[in-house]
Amino acid sequence: MAGLRDVARAYPEVRFYAISRDTPAESRELARKIALDGRGPVTFSLLSDAKSQVVDRYGLRDPAYAHEKIDGVPRPSVFVLDQRGRIRWQKIESDYRERPSNEEVAAALDAFE
Numbered sequence: 198m199a200g201l202r203d204v205a206r207a208y209p210e211v212r213f214y215a216i217s218r219d220t221p222a223e224s225r226e227l228a229r230k231i232a233l234d235g236r237g238p239v240t241f242s243l244l245s246d247a248k249s250q251v252v253d254r255y256g257l258r259d260p261a262y263a264h265e266k267i268d269g270v271p272r273p274s275v276f277v278l279d280q281r282g283r284i285r286w287q288k289i290e291s292d293y294r295e296r297p298s299n300e301e302v303a304a305a306l307d308a309f310e
Contacts, residue, residue: 204303224245255276257271
């Protein structure tokens with residue numbers, strides 16, 4: 198998410214959202230910690246999906262966490278939607294250490310131009 202804020206700054210006309218199971222308070226704390234790196238604040242909305250409803254709607258629940266306290270954690274994912282809410286590009290990783298790159302997200306956004 199820290200790197201995605203660079204893409205968000207490069208595309209001010211695009212609305213970015215991050216969705217996680219974190220509570221709003223946890224998301225604010227994470228955003229505060231990210232901003233401490235000196236590269237600026239997180240400028241997009243951090244949304245809470247505490248019950249993993251969005252995660253499940255898109256089939257993103259990571260099976261590695263099934264039956265654990267953090268069951269419902271999603272796979273790292275990025276979706277690019279058009280103005281009608283249709284998915285135009287997506288990247289879903291299977292390893293929590295992997296994230297879609299800023300270059301991949303930027304290329305997906307550039308495809309709209």
